[in-house]
Structure formats: structure tokens, C-alpha cells
Amino acid sequence: MLLPKPDRDLRLDLFRGLALWLIFLDHIPSNIVNWLTIRNYGFSDATEIFVFISGYTAAFVYGRAMREQGTLVAGARILKRAWQVYVAHIFLFAIYTAEISYVAHSFENPLYREEMGIFDFLQQPDITLAQAMLLKFKPANMDVLPLYIVLLAGFPPLLWLLLRTPAVALGASVSLYALTLYFEWNIPAYPNGNWVFNPFAWQLLFVFGAWCALGGAKRLSAIIRSPITAAVAIGYLAFAFFIVLTWYLPGLSALVPQWLEDWMYPIDKTNLDVLRFLHFVSLAVLTVQLIPQDWPLLRSRWLRPAIVCGQHSLEIFCLGVFLSFAAHFAMVEINQGVAMQIGMSLLGIVIMVATAALISWYKGIEGRSPRSRPGPPGATLVGGGV
């Protein structure tokens, strides 16, 4: 197995690996294991972790490439990555369409006459397929990759700016976020509505991650390490936990004052609500305080499965989406019991880990083979550069 460069922060791989597991679990509907995932305990969920760490690693990898190989080469490599993500998305769409076509032909129940409407798009493949390739038609749970494609496509000029004047770049990102909320900008979707993850809003988290990677985290270290920050973060997480609790135990909602409800709701995922952003930042601050970069467990075999998944995030993300389809399919066709839910969840994670280990092994043998292209320094990290 290829060992990562010593300067690579394994915490990023660890938490991105964990986020990939959580996204997989969240995408299996009616899964009891879902109760473990963080979205049930606060405002933000695994998507925030994934986008932030992706921004962080993209800046880390391509920032160095931009310094060493120039703006053009680094920009071209980022766009190549965006293309790879696009291809992966279309591949997943093909799998999804196969599954939904099968279900459409095998299921009938008068109770669900209305729900059968989701199969309508199969009646007009000419429009649907074209809209899918334009990233306008996106089936359920297939919204993260299109967001990521747009974020990567817009990243080269931003990275250029981040390397020169990080404050201006971050300021531009915050301004775009604010303008997006004010003017309600978004990308239209097919057949109706807008993108589920608004790239103009979610870029904030991606750019913030990139900014942190390029020295921002160091600049903020006094604040991040402060016990006052920790206390505020704990307080905010407790508040978020209580609010989420009122969604599941409606009797508690009487304890939330009306003015707070008026101000707080809706907590918008599409536009990365500030409450969600702050919830993620609170989690991140506490994580950084509790887990040092040289934490011995990071090198132990116990965390290796999550870390290796985080190092091949694009492949494992796609695999996770596919596995969540497959797990749901198996549950529908065979058995939907709790044992099955737990079994499918565990099996899925095992397959993700095994695949990630296999990809690492391939990278190892290909890296050693004489015909491999002369990789630039840091190229081994590109696989993790999602």
C-alpha cells in the first residue's frame, strides 16, 4: 500500500473517509443505521465535511502544482479532474436509470399510483438523457457530483487569486454567497426548480476549505485553539442538537420561542444556510482541538479503513452511491428487516474499504512500473485531490 507523503494531514483523509461512509448510509432509505449519522444530531451533515475537505485538499494539491508548474498546467489539471468527475456522474446516471427501469416494470400497487409518476421520465428518453448530460436532470441523491464539477470548473482562477491575495479571494467568495442569497441566484434544473446544492452558495465552504489549506488555518490558529472558541462551539452544537430534537419530538417545540422560529426557519440546505455553516465550523474547531495532526492513532491500523477511503474519494463516493442503490434494491427484493439493514450497511462499508485498498494497490504497482508517466511531485496525492 502506498504510504502518503509525510506532510499530508491524515485527519483530512480520515474525516473525508468517514463522510463518505455517512453519505453512503444516508442514501440508503429506511436504514436503522442512519441514526448514527451526524445529520440527526445537528444542522449540518456529511455533505459539509465532504465539500470543505475537498476544497482543502484541492488547494493543497493544485496550489503546489500552480506554484511549481505554473498557472496553465495546474489549471489544466483541475479541469481534467472536473471532466473525470463528469464522466463518473454520467456512469452513475446510467446505473440509476437501469435500476429505475427495472422497478418501473416489476412493481404495481394501486396504493402508489401517485408515486409511479417518477417513472414518467422514462417515457421521453430523448429529453431526459440530454437534460441529464447537461446536468439539469439529476435523480435523487445524485446532486453532490454536479456541485463538485461546477466547483472544480471555477477553481483555477480562484486558486490563482488565493495564491496571491488570499483575503481578497475569500472576500470574493463571501460576497458571492451574500449576493446569491440576496438575489436568489441558482442554476435551473429540469423539469422544474433549481439545483439542490446551489453552487453559488456552497462555493463558500469549498473556498473556505481552500483558504484554510493555503495558510488561513495558521492565521486563525490563535482563535481555533482558544478555549473560548471551544466553549462557544460546544454551546452552539448543544443548541443545534436541541432544535433537531424538537423535530423528532414535536412536544418539545413549545419550548422554542416564536421569534427564534421565525428567524431560524427554514434552515436551507440548498443555499447552505448560515446555521449549517456555523454548525460545521463548530464541529471542525472541536475536531482540530481534540485530535492533533500527529495523533498516533492516525497511523494505526484501526483508522486505516476510513483513511484509505478518504484518499480515493471520487471513486469511493461513486461506489457509495451505487452501493446505496444496490442495498436499497436488495432490501426491497429480499428482506427489509433490521438485520438486513445492518448487514447491508456493514457490507457496503467493507466493499468501499476493500475497493479503496485495491485502488491504492493499483496506484502502487502502476507507480513502480517503468512505463508510468513521470509524475510531478505530489502527483500521488492527485487521487486524493477530490
Added chain:
Amino acid sequence: MRPIVVALLCAALSAGMALAKEGNECIVAAGSVGPDFGLPHVAQAISKNKLDVAVIGSASSELNGPAGTNIAYPTWLEATLRELLPGVTVKVSTYARARETAAEMEAKLPRIISESTPALVIWQTGTADAIRGVDPEEFRAVLDDGVDKLRAADADVVFMNMQYSPRTEAMLAVAAYADAMRFVALKREAVLFDRFNIMRRWNESGVFDLYGATRTTNVAERVHDCLGRLLADVVIAGAKLAPVASKGTE
């Protein structure tokens, strides 16, 4: 002759008991579905012995039996309300149309209000919007406007969210719409009838097999029967809650 009669009687009795037990089971398995807020206009209507209810919804508020009779939950709601409110004239009118989104329903509200002057509107929505991919934020705004219109017409609102459909669950993302309904219900102190979770609990506890493929309406009819009766309980509990709930009257 006599043994046959006894056997028939026994069969009829056990069938009746099985039915009652099953009916009871579906109510118990639904868990707590009590209203969070009061229904003051319903309470007032009951005190005047005349309760008009309008059900606005899409295809999942309609169901026709083999003989073409209406066996959807509004029918069961009406029957149960009549049973539980002796002396009150109960009328449930259904305005259900397949594929109709919340915005299209909201546009129909003035007509429905003038036609049936309801004290209560059951607003079933969410699925059509999820299928069509309507912006959840627009969906939420439409529900909010609808609550304004209904309250201005002295009607209470009970939102009913989408059905739990395990087969299509991975393909139809309903969470954003369910959340929007919950947010509006909480914020406007309207009652939310959480059909999604009720049906999910039925499926989990094995009361109904919602995975099974079938052409018959047997399961569908029993599901609607249970939904109608649960809804009637919520309506009556909401009416009883009304005088205490000071915030819920506006």
C-alpha cells in the same frame, strides 16, 4: 342445520374479531399522532353541530374499489367523524386531482372556500412537487400563502405529508418537501398529520406489507381506512385542544 349455523356464526365472529384486531393494530402501530396545535374553528363548528371539511390533495387522496366505490381516506374520515360526533352534521368534500402541485392547489383555495365554507381543510401535498422537482423553497412559500388564505376564511389547516413508499424511496427525494411542510406547520402552528412516518411504522411493525406488488386494492383500502380513522382522531383531539392553545388561534 344447527351445526352449520353455529359454524357460520363462529366464522363470522372470528372474522369480525380479526378485522377489529387488525383495525386496532393499525391504530396502535401508528404510534402517537396527537395534534401539536389546537383546531379552534373545528371546535366552534362542532359546538354549532355542523362540521364541513374539505380535503385538498393529489392522487393519493383518491382510491376506487373494485366496484368503483370511493374507498379513499376522506370517506373513512367522514364515517368516523359522524360516528364520534353524534348530533353533528359532518360533511367531507374531496378536491383531489392527480399530479397537482401545492401551487396549483393553493390557486384553487378561494373557489374551494366559497364552495364548501370549510371549518377545516386537510391539505395533502408534497409528492407531486417532489416528482416534478419544484423548488422546495417555492413549495414552502406556497404553503405559507395557503395558510394565510385559509385562516382569513376562518378555516383550520391540517397538513398531510406524502405516503411512505419503500419501493420508490431511493428514487424520489421527498425529504426537502417533508421538511418544508414540518417547518410551515411548526411556524404557523398548523397541525401536521405525519402520514409518512405513520405508514413507515406500519411497514416496520408488519401491520401492512407496503413492499408487495399487487393489482388488487385490498391493502390500499385497509391503509386508507386506518388513515381516515387516525385523521378523525386527530381532528377531534385538535378541537378539544383548541381552547387551551392560545397561540394556535391566529
